[in-house]
Amino acid sequence: MEALSRAITAPKLPLPRRTSNGSCFPLARRSLGPSSSRVAKRGRVFACQGQNPEIHFSDPDWKSKYQQEFERRFSIPHITDVFEDAEPIRSTFCLKMRTPVSEEFAGGYPSDEEWHGYINNNDRVLLKVINFSSPTSAGAECIDPNCTWVEQWVHRAGPREKIYFKPEEVKAAIVTCGGLCPGLNDVIRHIVITLEIYGVRKIVGIPFGYRGFSDRSLTEMQLSRKVVQNIHLSGGSLLGVSRGGPEVSEIVDNMEERGINMLFVLGGNGTHAGANAIHNECRKRKLRVAVVGVPKTIDNDILLMDKTFGFDTAVEEAQRAINSAYIEAHSAYHGVGIVKLMGRYSGFIAMHAALASGQVDICLIPEVPFNLHGPHGVLRHLKYLIETKGSAVVCVAEGAGQNYIERTNAKDASGNNVLGDFGVYIQQETKKYFKEIEVPVDVKYIDPTYMIRAIRANASDGILCTVLGQNAVHGAFAGYSGITVGICNTHYVYFPIPEVISHPRAVDPNSRMWHRCLTSTGQPDFV
Ligand SMILES: Nc1ncnc2c1ncn2[C@@H]1O[C@H](COP(=O)(O)OP(=O)(O)O)[C@@H](O)[C@H]1O
Numbered sequence: 001m002e003a004l005s006r007a008i009t010a011p012k013l014p015l016p017r018r019t020s021n022g023s024c025f026p027l028a029r030r031s032l033g034p035s036s037s038r039v040a041k042r043g044r045v046f047a048c049q050g051q052n053p054e055i056h057f058s059d060p061d062w063k064s065k066y067q068q069e070f071e072r073r074f075s076i077p078h079i080t081d082v083f084e085d086a087e088p089i090r091s092t093f094c095l096k097m098r099t100p101v102s103e104e105f106a107g108g109y110p111s112d113e114e115w116h117g118y119i120n121n122n123d124r125v126l127l128k129v130i131n132f133s134s135p136t137s138a139g140a141e142c143i144d145p146n147c148t149w150v151e152q153w154v155h156r157a158g159p160r161e162k163i164y165f166k167p168e169e170v171k172a173a174i175v176t177c178g179g180l181c182p183g184l185n186d187v188i189r190h191i192v193i194t195l196e197i198y199g200v201r202k203i204v205g206i207p208f209g210y211r212g213f214s215d216r217s218l219t220e221m222q223l224s225r226k227v228v229q230n231i232h233l234s235g236g237s238l239l240g241v242s243r244g245g246p247e248v249s250e251i252v253d254n255m256e257e258r259g260i261n262m263l264f265v266l267g268g269n270g271t272h273a274g275a276n277a278i279h280n281e282c283r284k285r286k287l288r289v290a291v292v293g294v295p296k297t298i299d300n301d302i303l304l305m306d307k308t309f310g311f312d313t314a315v316e317e318a319q320r321a322i323n324s325a326y327i328e329a330h331s332a333y334h335g336v337g338i339v340k341l342m343g344r345y346s347g348f349i350a351m352h353a354a355l356a357s358g359q360v361d362i363c364l365i366p367e368v369p370f371n372l373h374g375p376h377g378v379l380r381h382l383k384y385l386i387e388t389k390g391s392a393v394v395c396v397a398e399g400a401g402q403n404y405i406e407r408t409n410a411k412d413a414s415g416n417n418v419l420g421d422f423g424v425y426i427q428q429e430t431k432k433y434f435k436e437i438e439v440p441v442d443v444k445y446i447d448p449t450y451m452i453r454a455i456r457a458n459a460s461d462g463i464l465c466t467v468l469g470q471n472a473v474h475g476a477f478a479g480y481s482g483i484t485v486g487i488c489n490t491h492y493v494y495f496p497i498p499e500v501i502s503h504p505r506a507v508d509p510n511s512r513m514w515h516r517c518l519t520s521t522g523q524p525d526f527v
């Protein structure tokens with residue numbers, strides 16, 4: 001797997017802390033490296049790595065240069081970049097024709113000249129929709145010190161009128177990697193259904209993530225509308241998931257062997273790094289292959305998207321654990337309920353679950369440093385809560401408080417750091433502290449980790465999965481590769497993969513959302 005990791009350009013996680021917009025971070029000094037640009041945010045100087053290396057705000061044309069560079073970065077790779085003479089055909093995706101697409105296309109491809117349901121290749125969606133009037137505005141994301149409004153457009157997702165694959169020549173494969181996430185089956189289902197509408201007959205599932213490309217004992221699963229009809233009714237992945245796996249070259253060798261020319265990859269940042277490496281390898285080998293990702297992570301740590309599928313469901317389920325902790329704490333004499341939720345580097349689940357439940361007194365996330373001990377520490381505040389309220393609920397994200405736990409350098413099969421269990425640690429420290437100050441407390445610890453991700457998607461996630469799955473297929477047929485689908489300001493878009501995985505998206509401690517969470521919990525700064 002190490003070799004696979006080296007194959008991509010995106011740096012390995014985690015990276016230095018950045019703001020939630022994913023690009024800027026405060027500069028210690030005024031000097032900038034060759035690949036950074038400077039922006040003002042709340043009166044501080046920021047650097048935007050990898051963006052507009054030579055941007056000079058004194059240049060009267062800086063804005064148009066910035067936009068040109070942005071357009072270049074967010075252009076989505078197309079099959080014609082490599083196969084200049086690739087000829088498109090009229091789309092076989094036409095919803096006006098109600099009869100099923102014939103297996104042999106004997107009478108030619110179906111078409112409906114009158115249908116206006118296609119996306120124009122030049123359609124764009126605005127990536128940022130707030131025109132901040134000042135760098136001091138809450139959550140301001142500025143490019144220049146004056147916070148000038150710069151339109152940033154990204155590609156609109158959806159079916160195109162011209163397609164670059166003949167359905168009868170397509171062998172499509174779907175693979176699900178990383179940890180589970182509610183909605184995986186919904187996405188698989190809609191990829192299969194949409195492929196069939198285009199007229200594809202050869203659709204297979206690769207079992208157990210990237211591993212399924214190398215382990216000869218794992219055979220591909222034939223997929224059809226009939227097979228996937230009811231899979232969304234249960235959680236998990238019909239295909240199975242795994243971490244780790246073969247090298248990129250082995251994956252592409254195997255794809256060639258099986259004749260796969262459309263690959264749909266469902267996974268998080270690691271999986272997408274792999275998908276991008278597969279796309280690049282296919283290009284290197286001059287293979288007419290479309291590789292399209294669908295971001296999957298309950299951590300919600302993929303950049304630039306409103307949210308990833310499964311996140312809402314996970315938050316909803318997490319609330320149940322918080323509610324149980326609240327009931328336990330509230331019903332006990334001096335009860336303290338502690339809940340640990342997932343979130344390796346990003347505290348979105350903990351923050352949103354705390355906000356949604358309204359029952360959390362202290363929310364601890366990896367992005368916001370805190371002291372456990374001392375006059376301004378978490379434990380002192382817990383004492384105050386016990387004295388004043390009689391009980392307290394604490395919600396901690398998995399990645400919080402790692403500085404309190406001895407590092408092991410252990411890695412999982414994908415190369416992710418194995419974190420220490422801060423939930424258990426804070427539980428023990430709480431007991432120890434109250435024992436020392438001779439205040440009796442009843443501590444209840446709940447770790448619902450796998451329960452929040454092994455369930456089926458709720459209704460809103462189900463719809464999100466439907467749109468993402470369908471758009472993934474439209475993107476592949478339109479001839480795009482090395483892309484992923486997302487929701488952006490409520491519209492659906494295609495992003496080039498490297499732009500969404502350059503580092504994990506994190507909660508911005510200066511964001512309105514974190515401030516709302518603090519308003520809700522009433523917790524002080526623990527520093
Ligand atoms: N940097 C990388 N380059 C290529 N493949 C990777 C990379 N990181 C992880 N992978 C592969 O992607 C798959 C899923 O990665 P993992 O980090 O476990 O989950 P996720 O995709 O949810 O982040 C694994 O098979 C792993 O080997």
Ligand SMILES: O=P(O)(O)OC[C@H]1O[C@](O)(COP(=O)(O)O)[C@@H](O)[C@@H]1O
Pocket residue numbers: 178179180268269270296297298299342343344345398412
């Ligand atoms: O026990 P597992 O399968 O490694 O999963 C735990 C991990 O799952 C996550 O919730 C999501 O991780 P992925 O997006 O990489 O699947 C992490 O926060 C957590 O560390």
Ligand SMILES: [Mg+2]
Pocket residue numbers: 178268269270
């Ligand atoms: Mg990950």
